[in-house]
Amino acid sequence: MKRSDLSKGQRRWFNTLLSVPVLMLAVSTIIRIGEEKLGWSFHGREAFAFSFFLTTILAGFVFWFLREVARAFYGGLELIFALIFIYFTIFVQLPKSGAHQDLISTLAQLGGSLYVFVRGLDNLNQGLKDYSKVLPRWRWLTLAKLEKPKPVPVYPWTRKRVDASGRRVKIWG
Structure with missing residues (x-):
């Protein structure tokens, strides 16, 4: 299965799978910077951990899709x-x-x-x-x-056979 074999909807899904983890990582980074530098309070660091958790799960789906494609x-x-x-x-x-x-x-x-x-x-x-x-x-x-190439079957009604290199070989006269 190649990326060019995908339908328009599947390509859109693939692009979404690629972009969502990147956006989630960007949001995680912004939350982390806000917590440390600006003193934002999102229940401690749980907001960063939860967003990083979601990013990891979505990245797993992206890598699974990459494995399939x-x-x-x-x-x-x-x-x-x-x-x-x-x-x-x-x-x-x-x-x-x-x-x-x-x-x-x-x-x-x-x-x-x-x-x-x-x-x-x-x-x-x-x-x-x-x-x-x-x-x-x-x-x-x-x-x-x-693996050796599989032989081409020879039927009684055929007078020619193809050898391993693809050339036609006569069987009978």
């Missing part, structure tokens, strides 16, 4: 995010942790980032099925079983 791109984003998260966990957080509780949370964070990495590889694998030129190289790289 461009799965290979989404898988690449997941891989990049997982690598950044692994780097942060190992090189920033791990040297600072000394207690067992910090080490356990760091290991849990590393496990979560490895899960995101594996999901990114899976989404990339699923998304690359639409790209016939890249797929054999990807399958070779990931040590996956290379």
Whole structure:
């Protein structure tokens, strides 16, 4: 499914899904600045937390839609995010942790980032099925079983057959 395959209503929904989280993040930022710099009182920081909560949920819908429309791109984003998260966990957080509780949370964070990495590889694998030129190289790289082209069925009433390269081959005289 590509973005060009979407109807006008679906494209409008897609644009809404992209713009609403950005607007919610802008509103969250304005509320946060108002709370800290201008002394606004929105029941403490609950207003900011609630708007950030809604922004996160809407961003989840945007990423889900992106996964459905461009799965290979989404898988690449997941891989990049997982690598950044692994780097942060190992090189920033791990040297600072000394207690067992910090080490356990760091290991849990590393496990979560490895899960995101594996999901990114899976989404990339699923998304690359639409790209016939890249797929054999990807399958070779990931040590996956290379699929042989399916043979074209030969019926008794046909005198010609197509081989794997697409050329017609005569069967009988």
